[in-house]
Amino acid sequence: MSTNRKPTITGTEIIAHTRLFKVEQVGLRFSNGCEVSYERLRSSPNGAVLVVPLLDDATVLLIREYAAGIERYELALPKGRIEDGESILAAANREIMEEVGYGARQLTHVKSVSLAPGYFSHVTHIVLARDLYPERRAGDEPEAIEVVPWPLKRLAELCVHEECTEARSIAALFMVREQLMGEHG
Amino acid sequence: MSTNRKPTITGTEIIAHTRLFKVEQVGLRFSNGCEVSYERLRSSPNGAVLVVPLLDDATVLLIREYAAGIERYELALPKGRIEDGESILAAANREIMEEVGYGARQLTHVKSVSLAPGYFSHVTHIVLARDLYPERRAGDEPEAIEVVPWPLKRLAELCVHEECTEARSIAALFMVREQLMGEHG
Numbered sequence: 001m002s003t004n005r006k007p008t009i010t011g012t013e014i015i016a017h018t019r020l021f022k023v024e025q026v027g028l029r030f031s032n033g034c035e036v037s038y039e040r041l042r043s044s045p046n047g048a049v050l051v052v053p054l055l056d057d058a059t060v061l062l063i064r065e066y067a068a069g070i071e072r073y074e075l076a077l078p079k080g081r082i083e084d085g086e087s088i089l090a091a092a093n094r095e096i097m098e099e100v101g102y103g104a105r106q107l108t109h110v111k112s113v114s115l116a117p118g119y120f121s122h123v124t125h126i127v128l129a130r131d132l133y134p135e136r137r138a139g140d141e142p143e144a145i146e147v148v149p150w151p152l153k154r155l156a157e158l159c160v161h162e163e164c165t166e167a168r169s170i171a172a173l174f175m176v177r178e179q180l181m182g183e184h185g
Numbered sequence: 186m187s188t189n190r191k192p193t194i195t196g197t198e199i200i201a202h203t204r205l206f207k208v209e210q211v212g213l214r215f216s217n218g219c220e221v222s223y224e225r226l227r228s229s230p231n232g233a234v235l236v237v238p239l240l241d242d243a244t245v246l247l248i249r250e251y252a253a254g255i256e257r258y259e260l261a262l263p264k265g266r267i268e269d270g271e272s273i274l275a276a277a278n279r280e281i282m283e284e285v286g287y288g289a290r291q292l293t294h295v296k297s298v299s300l301a302p303g304y305f306s307h308v309t310h311i312v313l314a315r316d317l318y319p320e321r322r323a324g325d326e327p328e329a330i331e332v333v334p335w336p337l338k339r340l341a342e343l344c345v346h347e348e349c350t351e352a353r354s355i356a357a358l359f360m361v362r363e364q365l366m367g368e369h370g
Binding site (some may be wrong): 016039111174 | 204
Protein backbone atom coordinates (compact mmCIF):
# COMPACT_ATOMS: atom_id res chain seq x y z
CA MET A 1 0.00 0.00 0.00
CA SER A 2 1.27 3.47 -0.75
CA THR A 3 1.78 6.62 1.10
CA ASN A 4 -1.22 8.93 1.17
CA ARG A 5 -1.10 10.75 4.47
CA LYS A 6 -4.42 11.31 6.23
CA PRO A 7 -6.06 14.65 5.44
CA THR A 8 -6.30 17.35 8.08
CA ILE A 9 -9.75 18.36 9.33
CA THR A 10 -9.83 22.14 8.99
CA GLY A 11 -13.23 22.63 10.60
CA THR A 12 -16.59 21.07 11.38
CA GLU A 13 -20.04 22.58 11.74
CA ILE A 14 -23.43 21.02 12.51
CA ILE A 15 -25.73 22.21 9.72
CA ALA A 16 -28.88 20.22 10.55
CA HIS A 17 -30.06 18.43 13.66
CA THR A 18 -33.24 16.41 14.12
CA ARG A 19 -34.26 13.93 16.80
CA LEU A 20 -32.44 11.07 15.03
CA PHE A 21 -29.97 12.66 12.64
CA LYS A 22 -27.15 15.15 12.86
CA VAL A 23 -25.62 16.47 9.62
CA GLU A 24 -22.16 17.95 9.86
CA GLN A 25 -20.16 19.89 7.33
CA VAL A 26 -16.49 19.01 7.48
CA GLY A 27 -13.58 20.82 5.83
CA LEU A 28 -10.62 18.64 4.80
CA ARG A 29 -7.15 19.45 3.51
CA PHE A 30 -5.58 16.47 1.75
CA SER A 31 -1.81 15.90 1.90
CA ASN A 32 -1.51 17.09 -1.72
CA GLY A 33 -2.93 20.48 -0.68
CA CYS A 34 -6.41 19.88 -2.13
CA GLU A 35 -9.17 21.34 0.08
CA VAL A 36 -12.74 20.04 0.04
CA SER A 37 -15.91 20.43 2.05
CA TYR A 38 -18.02 17.32 2.66
CA GLU A 39 -21.27 16.63 4.46
CA ARG A 40 -21.48 13.65 6.77
CA LEU A 41 -23.98 12.09 9.17
CA ARG A 42 -23.04 11.77 12.80
CA SER A 43 -24.77 8.92 14.56
CA SER A 44 -24.84 7.88 18.20
CA PRO A 45 -21.28 7.23 19.41
CA ASN A 46 -22.58 4.05 21.07
CA GLY A 47 -23.08 2.30 17.74
CA ALA A 48 -25.44 -0.57 17.04
CA VAL A 49 -25.44 -4.35 17.25
CA LEU A 50 -26.55 -6.87 14.65
CA VAL A 51 -26.98 -10.38 16.03
CA VAL A 52 -26.69 -13.78 14.34
CA PRO A 53 -28.76 -15.99 16.69
CA LEU A 54 -28.13 -19.67 16.01
CA LEU A 55 -30.95 -21.94 17.14
CA ASP A 56 -28.54 -24.78 16.31
CA ASP A 57 -25.45 -24.95 14.10
CA ALA A 58 -27.63 -25.37 11.02
CA THR A 59 -30.35 -22.75 11.69
CA VAL A 60 -30.33 -18.98 12.09
CA LEU A 61 -33.28 -16.96 13.41
CA LEU A 62 -34.22 -14.10 11.10
CA ILE A 63 -36.89 -11.50 11.72
CA ARG A 64 -39.41 -10.03 9.31
CA GLU A 65 -40.21 -6.44 10.19
CA TYR A 66 -41.60 -3.34 8.48
CA ALA A 67 -38.80 -1.03 7.27
CA ALA A 68 -39.98 2.57 6.99
CA GLY A 69 -37.01 3.65 4.84
CA ILE A 70 -37.94 1.34 1.97
CA GLU A 71 -41.67 1.01 2.76
CA ARG A 72 -41.90 -2.77 2.82
CA TYR A 73 -41.25 -5.73 5.10
CA GLU A 74 -37.60 -6.77 5.29
CA LEU A 75 -36.21 -10.17 6.28
CA ALA A 76 -32.99 -9.63 8.19
CA LEU A 77 -31.05 -10.30 11.36
CA PRO A 78 -32.19 -8.72 14.65
CA LYS A 79 -30.44 -5.47 15.47
CA GLY A 80 -30.67 -2.28 17.48
CA ARG A 81 -28.87 0.61 19.07
CA ILE A 82 -26.58 0.16 22.05
CA GLU A 83 -27.91 2.03 25.05
CA ASP A 84 -25.81 4.36 27.20
CA GLY A 85 -23.57 2.35 29.51
CA GLU A 86 -24.45 -0.96 27.86
CA SER A 87 -21.72 -3.28 26.53
CA ILE A 88 -21.80 -4.65 22.97
CA LEU A 89 -22.59 -8.20 24.13
CA ALA A 90 -25.25 -7.08 26.65
CA ALA A 91 -26.95 -5.05 23.91
CA ALA A 92 -26.88 -8.06 21.60
CA ASN A 93 -28.45 -10.29 24.24
CA ARG A 94 -31.17 -7.70 25.02
CA GLU A 95 -32.01 -7.27 21.34
CA ILE A 96 -32.56 -10.98 20.74
CA MET A 97 -34.68 -11.25 23.90
CA GLU A 98 -36.84 -8.39 22.56
CA GLU A 99 -36.94 -9.39 18.90
CA VAL A 100 -36.71 -13.20 18.72
CA GLY A 101 -37.65 -14.30 22.26
CA TYR A 102 -34.35 -15.94 23.17
CA GLY A 103 -31.33 -15.12 25.27
CA ALA A 104 -27.90 -16.59 24.58
CA ARG A 105 -25.39 -18.23 26.93
CA GLN A 106 -22.61 -17.68 24.40
CA LEU A 107 -22.04 -14.32 22.72
CA THR A 108 -18.99 -13.52 20.60
CA HIS A 109 -18.02 -10.44 18.63
CA VAL A 110 -17.50 -11.34 14.95
CA LYS A 111 -16.62 -8.04 13.23
CA SER A 112 -17.52 -4.35 13.36
CA VAL A 113 -18.78 -2.99 10.07
CA SER A 114 -19.52 0.42 8.57
CA LEU A 115 -22.52 1.33 6.42
CA ALA A 116 -21.35 4.10 4.12
CA PRO A 117 -18.01 5.18 5.57
CA GLY A 118 -17.57 8.07 3.14
CA TYR A 119 -20.35 10.07 4.74
CA PHE A 120 -21.67 8.18 7.77
CA SER A 121 -19.89 7.61 11.09
CA HIS A 122 -22.17 4.70 12.01
CA VAL A 123 -20.60 1.46 13.30
CA THR A 124 -22.47 -1.85 13.69
CA HIS A 125 -21.00 -4.61 15.81
CA ILE A 126 -21.86 -8.09 14.53
CA VAL A 127 -22.35 -10.60 17.35
CA LEU A 128 -22.76 -14.36 17.09
CA ALA A 129 -25.26 -15.71 19.66
CA ARG A 130 -25.27 -19.44 20.49
CA ASP A 131 -26.61 -21.77 23.15
CA LEU A 132 -29.99 -20.03 23.16
CA TYR A 133 -32.68 -20.31 25.84
CA PRO A 134 -36.26 -18.96 25.67
CA GLU A 135 -36.55 -15.51 27.21
CA ARG A 136 -38.88 -12.80 26.02
CA ARG A 137 -38.49 -9.12 26.89
CA ALA A 138 -40.83 -6.38 25.75
CA GLY A 139 -39.39 -4.19 23.00
CA ASP A 140 -40.66 -0.93 21.53
CA GLU A 141 -41.94 -2.40 18.27
CA PRO A 142 -45.33 -1.16 17.02
CA GLU A 143 -46.43 -4.66 15.99
CA ALA A 144 -45.32 -8.23 16.72
CA ILE A 145 -42.17 -9.21 14.87
CA GLU A 146 -42.28 -12.44 12.87
CA VAL A 147 -39.41 -14.80 13.64
CA VAL A 148 -38.31 -16.85 10.63
CA PRO A 149 -35.94 -19.80 11.22
CA TRP A 150 -33.70 -20.14 8.15
CA PRO A 151 -31.33 -23.05 7.35
CA LEU A 152 -27.80 -21.72 6.84
CA LYS A 153 -27.32 -24.13 3.95
CA ARG A 154 -30.02 -22.15 2.11
CA LEU A 155 -28.03 -18.90 2.27
CA ALA A 156 -27.78 -18.63 -1.53
CA GLU A 157 -31.58 -18.75 -1.70
CA LEU A 158 -31.83 -16.00 0.90
CA CYS A 159 -29.51 -13.81 -1.20
CA VAL A 160 -31.99 -13.84 -4.08
CA HIS A 161 -35.05 -13.40 -1.79
CA GLU A 162 -36.66 -10.05 -2.64
CA GLU A 163 -37.33 -9.27 1.04
CA CYS A 164 -33.71 -9.85 2.09
CA THR A 165 -31.62 -6.88 0.99
CA GLU A 166 -29.79 -5.51 4.00
CA ALA A 167 -26.04 -5.61 3.28
CA ARG A 168 -25.05 -5.96 6.95
CA SER A 169 -27.20 -9.07 7.40
CA ILE A 170 -25.91 -10.69 4.21
CA ALA A 171 -22.29 -9.96 5.17
CA ALA A 172 -22.84 -11.26 8.72
CA LEU A 173 -24.43 -14.52 7.58
CA PHE A 174 -21.57 -15.29 5.17
CA MET A 175 -18.94 -14.49 7.80
CA VAL A 176 -20.63 -16.71 10.38
CA ARG A 177 -21.10 -19.56 7.90
CA GLU A 178 -17.36 -19.26 7.10
CA GLN A 179 -16.57 -19.45 10.82
CA LEU A 180 -18.80 -22.50 11.37
CA MET A 181 -17.27 -24.29 8.38
CA GLY A 182 -13.86 -23.67 9.95
CA GLU A 183 -15.02 -25.20 13.25
CA HIS A 184 -16.36 -28.29 11.52
CA GLY A 185 -13.27 -28.74 9.36
CA MET B 186 -44.71 -16.25 6.88
CA SER B 187 -47.63 -14.70 8.65
CA THR B 188 -50.08 -12.02 7.98
CA ASN B 189 -49.01 -8.54 9.06
CA ARG B 190 -50.53 -6.11 6.62
CA LYS B 191 -48.38 -3.18 5.52
CA PRO B 192 -48.91 -0.03 7.60
CA THR B 193 -50.54 3.02 6.09
CA ILE B 194 -48.49 6.20 5.70
CA THR B 195 -50.58 8.91 7.33
CA GLY B 196 -48.30 11.80 6.41
CA THR B 197 -44.77 12.87 5.51
CA GLU B 198 -42.90 16.11 6.08
CA ILE B 199 -39.34 17.17 5.22
CA ILE B 200 -37.87 18.42 8.50
CA ALA B 201 -34.26 19.07 7.42
CA HIS B 202 -32.62 19.50 4.04
CA THR B 203 -28.95 20.00 3.28
CA ARG B 204 -27.01 19.70 0.03
CA LEU B 205 -26.62 15.92 0.47
CA PHE B 206 -29.27 14.83 2.99
CA LYS B 207 -33.00 15.11 3.30
CA VAL B 208 -34.62 14.07 6.61
CA GLU B 209 -38.31 13.25 6.49
CA GLN B 210 -40.76 12.67 9.29
CA VAL B 211 -43.23 9.94 8.41
CA GLY B 212 -46.42 9.00 10.25
CA LEU B 213 -47.44 5.34 10.11
CA ARG B 214 -50.56 3.48 11.19
CA PHE B 215 -49.92 -0.25 11.63
CA SER B 216 -52.64 -2.79 10.84
CA ASN B 217 -53.15 -3.33 14.60
CA GLY B 218 -54.07 0.35 14.95
CA CYS B 219 -50.76 1.42 16.50
CA GLU B 220 -49.63 4.84 15.27
CA VAL B 221 -45.99 5.95 15.27
CA SER B 222 -43.89 8.77 13.89
CA TYR B 223 -40.45 7.90 12.49
CA GLU B 224 -37.64 9.90 10.96
CA ARG B 225 -36.03 8.63 7.80
CA LEU B 226 -33.38 9.75 5.31
CA ARG B 227 -34.37 10.22 1.70
CA SER B 228 -31.51 9.72 -0.72
CA SER B 229 -31.30 10.26 -4.46
CA PRO B 230 -33.94 8.14 -6.22
CA ASN B 231 -31.25 7.12 -8.72
CA GLY B 232 -29.44 4.96 -6.19
CA ALA B 233 -25.80 3.97 -6.25
CA VAL B 234 -23.63 1.25 -7.75
CA LEU B 235 -20.98 -0.86 -6.08
CA VAL B 236 -18.76 -2.72 -8.52
CA VAL B 237 -16.84 -5.99 -8.18
CA PRO B 238 -14.15 -5.60 -10.90
CA LEU B 239 -12.44 -8.92 -11.60
CA LEU B 240 -8.98 -8.57 -13.12
CA ASP B 241 -9.19 -12.34 -13.62
CA ASP B 242 -11.34 -15.04 -12.00
CA ALA B 243 -8.99 -15.15 -9.00
CA THR B 244 -8.38 -11.42 -8.40
CA VAL B 245 -10.62 -8.51 -7.48
CA LEU B 246 -9.55 -4.86 -7.65
CA LEU B 247 -10.17 -3.01 -4.39
CA ILE B 248 -9.61 0.68 -3.76
CA ARG B 249 -8.14 2.37 -0.72
CA GLU B 250 -9.68 5.79 -0.20
CA TYR B 251 -10.15 8.29 2.64
CA ALA B 252 -13.61 7.95 4.23
CA ALA B 253 -14.69 11.20 5.89
CA GLY B 254 -17.47 9.51 7.91
CA ILE B 255 -15.04 7.36 9.90
CA GLU B 256 -11.93 9.56 9.48
CA ARG B 257 -9.57 6.92 8.14
CA TYR B 258 -8.64 5.14 4.92
CA GLU B 259 -11.01 2.32 3.96
CA LEU B 260 -10.29 -0.64 1.69
CA ALA B 261 -13.43 -1.44 -0.28
CA LEU B 262 -14.97 -1.94 -3.68
CA PRO B 263 -15.36 1.03 -6.06
CA LYS B 264 -18.74 2.71 -5.89
CA GLY B 265 -20.63 5.88 -6.65
CA ARG B 266 -23.94 7.54 -7.32
CA ILE B 267 -25.88 6.91 -10.51
CA GLU B 268 -26.22 10.11 -12.52
CA ASP B 269 -29.51 11.35 -13.94
CA GLY B 270 -30.43 9.39 -17.05
CA GLU B 271 -27.62 6.87 -16.56
CA SER B 272 -28.32 3.12 -16.45
CA ILE B 273 -27.04 0.92 -13.61
CA LEU B 274 -24.50 -0.84 -15.83
CA ALA B 275 -23.30 2.40 -17.46
CA ALA B 276 -22.78 3.94 -14.03
CA ALA B 277 -20.82 0.85 -12.93
CA ASN B 278 -18.56 1.07 -15.96
CA ARG B 279 -17.96 4.79 -15.48
CA GLU B 280 -17.10 4.32 -11.80
CA ILE B 281 -14.44 1.68 -12.48
CA MET B 282 -12.94 3.82 -15.27
CA GLU B 283 -12.70 6.70 -12.77
CA GLU B 284 -11.61 4.75 -9.72
CA VAL B 285 -9.58 1.76 -10.89
CA GLY B 286 -8.59 2.73 -14.45
CA TYR B 287 -10.40 -0.08 -16.25
CA GLY B 288 -13.57 -0.48 -18.29
CA ALA B 289 -15.42 -3.81 -18.54
CA ARG B 290 -16.75 -5.63 -21.59
CA GLN B 291 -19.04 -7.72 -19.38
CA LEU B 292 -21.24 -6.16 -16.70
CA THR B 293 -23.92 -8.08 -14.80
CA HIS B 294 -26.26 -7.04 -12.00
CA VAL B 295 -25.74 -9.29 -8.96
CA LYS B 296 -28.15 -7.97 -6.32
CA SER B 297 -29.58 -4.68 -5.06
CA VAL B 298 -28.97 -4.08 -1.36
CA SER B 299 -30.17 -1.66 1.30
CA LEU B 300 -28.03 0.00 3.97
CA ALA B 301 -30.30 0.56 6.97
CA PRO B 302 -33.79 -0.07 5.59
CA GLY B 303 -35.54 0.98 8.80
CA TYR B 304 -34.62 4.61 8.31
CA PHE B 305 -32.81 5.03 5.00
CA SER B 306 -34.31 4.75 1.50
CA HIS B 307 -30.89 4.23 -0.10
CA VAL B 308 -30.43 1.38 -2.62
CA THR B 309 -27.07 0.15 -3.91
CA HIS B 310 -26.91 -2.01 -7.02
CA ILE B 311 -24.04 -4.52 -6.93
CA VAL B 312 -22.53 -5.11 -10.37
CA LEU B 313 -19.98 -7.74 -11.40
CA ALA B 314 -17.49 -6.39 -13.98
CA ARG B 315 -15.41 -8.84 -16.03
CA ASP B 316 -13.30 -8.88 -19.16
CA LEU B 317 -11.57 -5.64 -18.19
CA TYR B 318 -9.54 -3.34 -20.47
CA PRO B 319 -7.42 -0.35 -19.41
CA GLU B 320 -9.35 2.91 -19.61
CA ARG B 321 -8.89 5.85 -17.29
CA ARG B 322 -11.45 8.63 -16.86
CA ALA B 323 -11.01 11.62 -14.58
CA GLY B 324 -13.12 11.44 -11.44
CA ASP B 325 -13.78 14.06 -8.79
CA GLU B 326 -11.52 12.59 -6.12
CA PRO B 327 -9.37 15.03 -4.13
CA GLU B 328 -6.34 12.71 -4.26
CA ALA B 329 -5.25 9.71 -6.30
CA ILE B 330 -7.04 6.50 -5.30
CA GLU B 331 -4.85 3.49 -4.53
CA VAL B 332 -5.89 0.36 -6.41
CA VAL B 333 -5.25 -2.84 -4.45
CA PRO B 334 -5.53 -6.18 -6.30
CA TRP B 335 -6.77 -8.80 -3.82
CA PRO B 336 -6.92 -12.60 -4.37
CA LEU B 337 -10.48 -13.83 -3.84
CA LYS B 338 -9.15 -16.88 -2.04
CA ARG B 339 -7.89 -14.51 0.67
CA LEU B 340 -11.41 -13.20 1.42
CA ALA B 341 -11.32 -14.48 5.02
CA GLU B 342 -8.15 -12.44 5.57
CA LEU B 343 -9.83 -9.35 4.14
CA CYS B 344 -12.72 -9.82 6.60
CA VAL B 345 -10.38 -9.40 9.54
CA HIS B 346 -8.44 -6.50 7.93
CA GLU B 347 -8.97 -3.39 10.09
CA GLU B 348 -9.30 -1.15 7.01
CA CYS B 349 -12.02 -3.30 5.41
CA THR B 350 -15.31 -2.71 7.22
CA GLU B 351 -17.92 -1.70 4.66
CA ALA B 352 -20.80 -4.21 4.87
CA ARG B 353 -21.82 -3.74 1.23
CA SER B 354 -18.34 -4.64 -0.03
CA ILE B 355 -18.07 -7.70 2.23
CA ALA B 356 -21.54 -8.92 1.16
CA ALA B 357 -20.75 -8.32 -2.53
CA LEU B 358 -17.45 -10.20 -2.40
CA PHE B 359 -19.04 -13.26 -0.78
CA MET B 360 -21.93 -13.27 -3.24
CA VAL B 361 -19.57 -13.04 -6.23
CA ARG B 362 -17.29 -15.73 -4.85
CA GLU B 363 -20.37 -17.97 -4.46
CA GLN B 364 -21.32 -17.25 -8.08
CA LEU B 365 -17.82 -18.03 -9.38
CA MET B 366 -17.68 -21.27 -7.39
CA GLY B 367 -20.99 -22.23 -9.04
CA GLU B 368 -19.55 -21.55 -12.50
CA HIS B 369 -16.49 -23.68 -11.84
CA GLY B 370 -18.50 -26.55 -10.39
